[in-house]
Amino acid sequence: MKNILKNALLVLLSILYIGCKKETSKKPLNVILMIGDGMGLAQVSTAFYFGKNAPNFEQFKEIGFIKTQSTSHTITDSAAGATAFATGQKTYKRAIGVSKDSLPIPTIIETLQQKGYQSGLVSLTPITHATPGAFYAHVKDRDSHEEIALDLIDANIDFFAGGGLKYLKRRKDKKDLYAALLAKNYQLDSVALSPYNIHKRNGYLLANDGLPSKLEGRKSFFQDATQLGLDYLTEKEKPFFLMIEGSYIDWGGHAMDAELLKQEVLDFDKTLGVVLNYIKKHPNTLLVVTADHETGGVSIGKSYVIDEATGEKQEEVTNVSINFNNDQHSGTLIPVFAKGPGAPLFKGIYENNEIYHKILKAIHNK
Numbered sequence: 198m199k200n201i202l203k204n205a206l207l208v209l210l211s212i213l214y215i216g217c218k219k220e221t222s223k224k225p226l227n228v229i230l231m232i233g234d235g236m237g238l239a240q241v242s243t244a245f246y247f248g249k250n251a252p253n254f255e256q257f258k259e260i261g262f263i264k265t266q267s268t269s270h271t272i273t274d275s276a277a278g279a280t281a282f283a284t285g286q287k288t289y290k291r292a293i294g295v296s297k298d299s300l301p302i303p304t305i306i307e308t309l310q311q312k313g314y315q316s317g318l319v320s321l322t323p324i325t326h327a328t329p330g331a332f333y334a335h336v337k338d339r340d341s342h343e344e345i346a347l348d349l350i351d352a353n354i355d356f357f358a359g360g361g362l363k364y365l366k367r368r369k370d371k372k373d374l375y376a377a378l379l380a381k382n383y384q385l386d387s388v389a390l391s392p393y394n395i396h397k398r399n400g401y402l403l404a405n406d407g408l409p410s411k412l413e414g415r416k417s418f419f420q421d422a423t424q425l426g427l428d429y430l431t432e433k434e435k436p437f438f439l440m441i442e443g444s445y446i447d448w449g450g451h452a453m454d455a456e457l458l459k460q461e462v463l464d465f466d467k468t469l470g471v472v473l474n475y476i477k478k479h480p481n482t483l484l485v486v487t488a489d490h491e492t493g494g495v496s497i498g499k500s501y502v503i504d505e506a507t508g509e510k511q512e513e514v515t516n517v518s519i520n521f522n523n524d525q526h527s528g529t530l531i532p533v534f535a536k537g538p539g540a541p542l543f544k545g546i547y548e549n550n551e552i553y554h555k556i557l558k559a560i561h562n563k
């Protein structure tokens with residue numbers, strides 16, 4: 198009798214154990230990858246000097262650095278950088294979702310779709326631009342926007358928001374890819390971030406080319422598109438991978454325009470606030486924030502009052518100045534900030550393509 202009781206208890210315990218295990222492993226990890234194009238440590242630092250409040254960057258405890266060189270050049274570009282994140286392989290400059298031998302390689306979105314994941318892309322550039330493009334397209338050169346747009350049709354991205362309408366609607370080959378997307382169960386909007394349709398995929402192409410920069414009058418598109426994407430992907434109750442690109446930090450560097458850089462970093466930080474708020478409510482989410490490379494060789498230096506007549510430096514003032522080394526990408530290590538399940542994996546110093554492998558490891562370890 199004692200033995201029967203003991204056995205019954207054991208069976209009960211194992212049922213409970215299996216039940217609990219099922220409970221915790223039931224929900225696969227959501228992943229949000231935020232890329233600040235051209236955002237090195239000096240760019241991040243501007244948020245600490247020029248923001249009104251403490252930057253959201255300050256909320257991270259798990260921080261690492263990546264080495265960004267491509268297979269063809271020490272100083273990478275956005276295409277090779279994004280392809281490394283998206284495919285786990287380093288490749289040559291200008292490559293979109295192809296290996297250093299120009300062969301197509303599966304992207305993280307394609308890999309995760311096999312596991313039942315949804316996917317989302319938010320960018321300020323055309324959705325066919327190098328960074329978003331590398332997550333779904335496979336072309337030899339980043340300038341082949343029309344070819345990249347063709348890949349978008351078959352990519353089954355569940356939610357995307359950005360610009361690039363002309364690469365779908367006003368094409369050299371006269372194909373109407375806008376209509377092609379509608380035929381693939383998309384709800385599309387080219388005017389505003391209208392409410393999504395939960396029964397369809399949703400695409401927002403709100404500019405012919407790129408969206409305006411902050412200095413050109415972009416309002417809250419970046420935060421609103423991010424929130425809309427998160428709401429939609431969450432309501433579908435399937436795990437998701439969402440890539441969010443702050444595209445114009447890079448422009449600030451290329452234009453050597455301190456004000457543009459500052460405003461774009463602050464807007465990125467504000468969007469980061471939206472995402473951090475989301476993961477507080479949805480802790481089953483890994484957030485990784487990084488950049489493809491730094492742009493401008495930016496440093497934060499002393500600031501002086503300049504004598505307008507002579508051009509000479511007068512006294513030093515408390516504010517700092519943003520200095521540019523040149524108008525090109527640079528080769529500095531790039532910070533990686535992580536939060537949520539798997540975040541400790543992102544500590545240390547490693548190659549940019551490791552980001553892909555670490556994300557998959559975090560999903561696997563869950």
Ligand SMILES: [Zn+2]
Pocket residue numbers: 234235274275276278447489490
């Ligand atoms: Zn870039």
